[in-house]
Amino acid sequence: MNLRDYLAVQQRLVDAELDRLTPPETTHPATIHRAMRYSLFAGGKRIRPVLCLEAARTVAGEAEGAVTAACALELIHTYSLIHDDLPALDNDDYRRGKLTNHKVFGDAMAILAGDALLTLAFQVLAELAAPAERKARLVAELATASGTVGGMIGGQVADLEGEGKPPDAALLESIHRAKTGALLRASLRMGAIFAGATEAEYAALSRYGEHVGLAFQIVDDILDVEESSEALGKTAGKDAAQHKITFPAVYGLPASKTMAEAECVSAHAVLAPFGARATRLHELADLIVRRKS
Amino acid sequence: MNLRDYLAVQQRLVDAELDRLTPPETTHPATIHRAMRYSLFAGGKRIRPVLCLEAARTVAGEAEGAVTAACALELIHTYSLIHDDLPALDNDDYRRGKLTNHKVFGDAMAILAGDALLTLAFQVLAELAAPAERKARLVAELATASGTVGGMIGGQVADLEGEGKPPDAALLESIHRAKTGALLRASLRMGAIFAGATEAEYAALSRYGEHVGLAFQIVDDILDVEESSEALGKTAGKDAAQHKITFPAVYGLPASKTMAEAECVSAHAVLAPFGARATRLHELADLIVRRKS
DSSP states (O other): OHHHHHHHHHHHHHHHHHHHSSTTTTHHHHHHHHHHHHHTTTTOOOHHHHHHHHHHHHHSSSTTTHHHHHHHHHHHHHHHHHHHHSTTTTOOEEEETEEEEHHHHOOOHHHHHHHHHHHHHHHHHHTOOSHHHHHHHHHHHHHHSSSSSSHHHHHHHHHHTTTTTTOOHHHHHHHHIIIIIHHHHHHHHHHHHHHTTOOHHHHHHHHHHHHHHHHHHHHHHHHHHHOOOOTTSHHHHHHHHTTOHHHHHHHHHHHHHHHHHHHHHHHHHHGGGGGGGGHHHHHHHHHHHOOOO | OOOOHHHHHHHHHHHHHHHHHOOTTTTHHHHHHHHHHHHHSOOOOOOHHHHHHHHHHHHOOOTHHHHHHHHHHHHHHHHHHHHHTTTTOOOOOOEEEEEEEEHHHHHHHHHHHHHHHHHHHHHHTTTTTHHHHHHHHHHHHHHHHHHOOOOSSHHHHHHHHHHHHSSOOHHHHHIIIIIIHHHHHHHHHHHHHHOOOHHHHHHHHHHHHHHHHHHHHHHHHHHHHHSOHHHHOOTTTTHHHHTTOHHHHHHHHHHHHHHHHHHHHHHHHHHGGGGGGGHHHHHHHHHHHHOOO
């Protein structure tokens, strides 16, 4: 199967499971379930769940049942987008080409819908059909990657506080490792944990996750400069307008592109021990660096 | 030990554990840890953790280690207060006699601090020193009680949507069972799960939790009418001002007081199988109904 068809199959698998895990719009109180589903099914690329599923396959040869754990990552990612877009934070009106959650449902419901998706992520993991020891590790992994110390929330805070500061390479990398890198790395780690990886397999997939995570963010920064809002489905050029610390701001565009490629090369290298089992992970690393939105 | 001294001991135990579990103010990024700690240590009565600890003691005779699980309840409770107080929701300036989180740290940081406390609650449970099977059950219990279907967030949504609607007894009870009742019942259940309760013990403690939970909310509604803002440490009379559906609005004050007493009587009754082991739970039920703030 070519990569494009493979991705379409994975995305359908993830979408069907997200639909099963999220209360229907008819369940009381209906408004919040509508708000949760609005953002969950707004056309996300499901990068984190796909990485999780593929990590499980790379370890175990198949990913039976891993899609449920993979969906917990998408629930967390979606909650973070909803809260990030709020007027008090990034104040964005569009996301993936659609009005943001608070523009449709109001700020109060957007805050609660984010809280609900965050809560549901952990419920889903706790109720997985998997050995309890693995469920507890999955919850700990996801919570740590989403938290304040080296995790997503910590990165968001450092990013907010970095606005307007002089471009600084060390600060930039620490923000991005936390803000997007931690959850991307957790995607690989959770697939590994679910599939019962050895310590060596877990370590290799973690390093792969760190490299694609950093590449992902460098490319995001580049796209924000180079692409139109229409192509991105969100407001382009916001980083510069908000005086955010970005890779292009610190290193310039050409060096940023070289760095993204270098992270991609490293990602390939750390997959060596898996041989042909990691073919899709190799393809996914290339895709993350070459994407246009 | 009399009840007052007992409570002081429990509160110190909980406060010390919350302090251990929450990153220090010096940990990067410092602002969010300051914001989290500001609300965590704003003088809360620790009712949920104390109920959890006492449920564990009632089952197992002691509560060694249960304080960590008990703190997860306080982390959830505190996050819900921070988000509830936001301008987009209840827009409250004072809580427990102090400025609310967003008044001190701004809306963005208050949203993120709430998210962080919510996330930390599940991390704490996943990393407990307890059998993995119990940890997974604790995560599932807390997530369900905090969620949208019969849980805290669902109750908040129903409460927001109920503002200005005609007083309706069925709607009132469903809001309160979800909004405050679910987390109070979870406090008892989590103590029971941690201590390895039998199904019968778990069921009895659940019913006790439902009765004290409803009593707690009826009393809250009564205090909002009868007490001053100074006595409550938060704005009194807000329910009427916001046209909330409350017990006094539906039943009047005298009937509301009788109902709170009746819930208290039921709470005592369901503890019968535990005999003298449940002495503190009996005292706590009385305290919840007779409190003045």
